[in-house]
Each structure stands twice: as C-alpha cells, then as structure tokens.
Amino acid sequence: MQAEPVTRGLRKAAPRPDLFEVAHLSDPWEALTAELKPPMSHQDAFLEAYRCLLCGGPLTPAPCMLACPAKVDVPSFIGAISVGEAVEAAEIILDANPLGGTCARVCPTEELCEGACVLHSTHQRPIDIGRLQRYAIDQAFRDGNLLVPERPQHNGMRVAVIGAGPAGLTGAFELAKYGYKVTIFDSRAGTGGLVRAAIAPYRQLTEPLDQETARLWELGIEFRLGTTVDSSLREELESSYDSILLAIGMGEDAATGCEGNDLKGIFSSLPFIEKIKLAYLPDVKNKVAVIGAGNTAMDVAREAIRLGAAEVTVLYRRSEKEMPAFPVEFDEAVQEGVRFAWLTSPVRYEGNGRVNAVRCLKMKLGDQDSSGRRKPVPVDGSEFLLEVDTVIEAIGQLPRKDFLFAIPGIELNSGLIRAASETGATGNPLYFAAGDALNGGATVVEAVRMGKVAAAGIDAKLSERGGAK
Ligand SMILES: Cc1cc2nc3c(=O)[nH]c(=O)nc-3n(C[C@H](O)[C@H](O)[C@H](O)COP(=O)(O)OP(=O)(O)OC[C@H]3O[C@@H](n4cnc5c(N)ncnc54)[C@H](O)[C@@H]3O)c2cc1C
Numbered sequence: 001m002q003a004e005p006v007t008r009g010l011r012k013a014a015p016r017p018d019l020f021e022v023a024h025l026s027d028p029w030e031a032l033t034a035e036l037k038p039p040m041s042h043q044d045a046f047l048e049a050y051r052c053l054l055c056g057g058p059l060t061p062a063p064c065m066l067a068c069p070a071k072v073d074v075p076s077f078i079g080a081i082s083v084g085e086a087v088e089a090a091e092i093i094l095d096a097n098p099l100g101g102t103c104a105r106v107c108p109t110e111e112l113c114e115g116a117c118v119l120h121s122t123h124q125r126p127i128d129i130g131r132l133q134r135y136a137i138d139q140a141f142r143d144g145n146l147l148v149p150e151r152p153q154h155n156g157m158r159v160a161v162i163g164a165g166p167a168g169l170t171g172a173f174e175l176a177k178y179g180y181k182v183t184i185f186d187s188r189a190g191t192g193g194l195v196r197a198a199i200a201p202y203r204q205l206t207e208p209l210d211q212e213t214a215r216l217w218e219l220g221i222e223f224r225l226g227t228t229v230d231s232s233l234r235e236e237l238e239s240s241y242d243s244i245l246l247a248i249g250m251g252e253d254a255a256t257g258c259e260g261n262d263l264k265g266i267f268s269s270l271p272f273i274e275k276i277k278l279a280y281l282p283d284v285k286n287k288v289a290v291i292g293a294g295n296t297a298m299d300v301a302r303e304a305i306r307l308g309a310a311e312v313t314v315l316y317r318r319s320e321k322e323m324p325a326f327p328v329e330f331d332e333a334v335q336e337g338v339r340f341a342w343l344t345s346p347v348r349y350e351g352n353g354r355v356n357a358v359r360c361l362k363m364k365l366g367d368q369d370s371s372g373r374r375k376p377v378p379v380d381g382s383e384f385l386l387e388v389d390t391v392i393e394a395i396g397q398l399p400r401k402d403f404l405f406a407i408p409g410i411e412l413n414s415g416l417i418r419a420a421s422e423t424g425a426t427g428n429p430l431y432f433a434a435g436d437a438l439n440g441g442a443t444v445v446e447a448v449r450m451g452k453v454a455a456a457g458i459d460a461k462l463s464e465r466g467g468a469k
Helices: 017-023 028-033 042-051 063-067 074-082 086-096 100-106 118-122 129-142 166-178 209-218 231-240 269-277 295-306 327-336 401-405 444-465
Strands: 158-162 181-186 222-225 243-246 266-268 287-291 311-315 339-341 344-352 354-368 374-378 384-387 390-393 431-433
Touching: 017 295, 017 327, 028 295, 042 074, 042 129, 063 074, 074 086, 074 129, 086 100, 086 129, 100 129, 100 209, 100 444, 158 166, 158 231, 166 181, 166 209, 166 243, 166 444, 209 222, 243 444, 266 269, 269 295, 269 390, 287 295, 295 311, 295 327, 295 390, 311 344, 354 390, 431 444
Parallel strands: 158 181, 158 243, 181 222, 243 431, 266 390, 287 311, 287 390, 311 339
Antiparallel strands: 344 354, 354 374, 354 384
C-alpha cells in the first residue's frame, strides 16, 4: 500500500490505537502522566540512528537542522548515537540548546525537524529525532554528567534577566558563556516558566528542568526565585546592571466575559493545568465544554478526558479551517475522543451553584478581520443549550501590559513588546527582550532561539560600549 503524500504543516497524526486506551486509563494520575513520547531503549536508539541518512554538510545544512529554531546539528548528534557516543551527542545538542532535554519532550517535532526529514519524500517514516535527542540527554544526565561548559573569566559587566522561563534561562546561559555576571529574577519558586507550570504532564512533568537549571547554576548564574520585579526593584536593577533582558512571557488567561462565570465548575486554562502539574486534580465531572481551539484548548480537553470526563466538547466560534491548534494536536485529541462544535460561541453559563449548561449561539463566517481570518457573525435565533457540568476557558493569555507600560521607552504593539528581530533590542537602550512577551505565545524552542538572539544583541551592544557603567 502506498503511503499518503505528506504536506509539511498540514500533516495529520498517524492513527494510534493506543492513544484512546492511554487517555482512558482508570487511574487519572497514571493517564495524565503516561508519556506520549516515552524514552527509547539503547537498542531502539541504535536502530533508529542507523536509519538516518545523516544528510547535509557544512555547505548544505540538513533540512532537519534548518527547521530547528535552535539550530541543533541533528545529523551530527544522531551520527554520534549510532557509534555509541551518547554523551558526545548530548554535548552537541546542549551546545545549541541549553533546554535540549526539555525540547526533546515538548517540541512539536512533526511541525519542525521531523516535518522536514527527507525520508518523507520517499514515503518513509521520518526519523524519531525528538526521542533520539531525549535518549542522548537522558544518558548524559543519568550518569551525573551535566556537561557544563568551562566558566569563562568575568568581563566585569552584569546583566539582569527578568523571567526564568525558556527565553530567560537560554539568554542567561549564553550571556554567562560570554563572561557576564548574570542574575535571574522570577516570581515563581521554580525555574522553567510555563514548562513547569503549564505544559501538559503527558509531555513533561518537570524532569529534566532541574538538571538543565543546575547547568546554569554551575556556570555561576545567580537565581533570585520567588522575587517579583516590581517598579521599585526594576529601578534598582536599572541603576546597578549594565543591561536587562525582559523574558517575562505572557500573563493570565484572557476571559470570555460570559455571564455566569462565577459558577462552580468553571475554570481558566492556566490555573487548571497548574493544579494538575502539582498533582491536585480538578473535579471535572462528566460533561466538559472547552472554550477555544488553540493548542492550550487541545491540552485541557485531553487532560479532562484523562481526569475521567465522559464527554468533552470543544466550542469554537470559527470553523475547523481557522482553528489555531497544530493539526497533529487536533488529530490526537480526536483520536482520544474529544468532540468539536464548530461555529459555536458561548453566550452565558447557566446553573444553580454549579454550572449545568452553556447557552450557545451558532455563528457563520463573514468578512475578513484584521487577523486575516473570516469574522464569526451570530446567526439570528440560533441559541441552544449544551448540558455540561464543567467549563474550561482556553482562549489565550493576556500580555503583561501594566508592567511594560511603566518602563520608559518600551514600545508595545497590542501589549506585545516591539523589539528588533535580529538583536532583541527594544526602544529603551538598557532593555532587550525575548520569548512569548514578543510573539504572544509560540513554542519553547522559539523562546530558546529568541533568548540566544537577545544574548548576542546584548553582547554586541555592551562590547561596543566597552566596559561596565
Ligand atoms: C498550556 C500551554 C501548553 C504549552 N505547551 C507547549 C508544548 O507542548 N510545547 C512547546 O514547545 N510549547 C508549549 N507552550 C508554549 C511555551 O510554554 C512558551 O512558548 C514558552 O514557555 C515561552 O517562554 P518564555 O520564557 O517566553 O515565557 P514563560 O515560560 O511564560 O516564562 C516567563 C517567566 O517570567 C516570569 N515573570 C513574569 N513577570 C515577572 C516579573 N515582573 N518579575 C519576576 N518574574 C516575572 C514568570 O513568572 C515566568 O516564570 C505551551 C504554552 C501553554 C500556555
């Protein structure tokens, strides 16, 4: 039988009979933490590495490497695994991406490196690059080998990084390698930002964030966790640091503002997931409505199934074509039993103490709006009631406008920081920026890329100035 032709970015996940069974395991915690991409055995890793054509070279980088925002040299690390040199492979990965172990677990590889694998053109299964990357890093970390680069001599300059998420950790790591004394500030008690707080537990609970953080610590980076940078601390940082990297991510969930949202059983996506990550399992009952159809909505729908909900319906006011979720995420959600109500918008939550229904309106698509997508328009007289006992709103995150408005010279575009794409420089010469705070929310590996760009931008600026202030 001939395999289906593959179109990059539009690929659907291959049907996996085990997905439904795993998602519906009787123990919710087991279902929530059963990894979608489990680790490889030595034998599987060798066999998979041998399948790789190791394409590319110095003048013609391999498509998988070009598709990786962090520019991990995929053929070289897979070549190292194929000759039994897993630690050398880990070194290659971590050199390009200090969150290489996290990215191996959470990257949408189908859209990136694996999506670009040349084996697609011969209708073969792409190389399992994500799991090979995980294999290499796990091997190194398991032996206690953190592969910390040598501590460079301190160049006399200090940089403050606000935010210990992927953008901040990467920016800090690169700056420390250049010789800067770096301090990272984060409101949270742990590092990793949304990786620790929001990424679905069946992709990554926490491991290997602690080892990845330990590498930064070993490089001499100072952590001030549990410390929110407010206006007065920010002014202190401005007078005592040579540069400041803003890696503050996005803020709390946007809300639909539907009437009745104070009823019991209505959740916002981020606190819902954060609870799960801390093993406090939310009470979702039987019938769940998820509002929104982005990647976060797919995650909470799949988490609700794992928590034991019998019926999970995603309500989206546009059609499947406009859905922002990656096709592979949508497809896997369908395989796990999530239902979709397209062109459906909630107008009111109803109930007595606890929500028992969502009053919905059917929509049709009108003219294009400023996002280039066709605008949903209500259909007159189309109201109907959907019986539910839980609602999870997942319609995106709000920018941290209040914090940013207070910084002189920082320019914003709908609350997102405007910064030079090739340096991360903002309108205030002291500040550089990276990550979700610029793009409104993308992927961990994109935040890693931006952290590297901003670190290089800071280094170029401070080297030009030539010395501490
Ligand atoms: C539900 C969900 C699931 C996701 N799943 C995936 C996935 O599977 N794969 C993937 O690649 N990406 C995923 N993402 C996206 C990914 O998590 C983000 O793109 C990435 O974490 C962005 O990194 P960041 O460093 O820019 O911001 P964040 O990770 O948000 O980190 C910002 C940090 O800054 C801190 N901070 C903010 N303001 C201050 C202040 N004033 N003082 C001190 N600290 C401050 C915050 O506490 C936070 O820790 C997901 C996102 C969400 C919401």
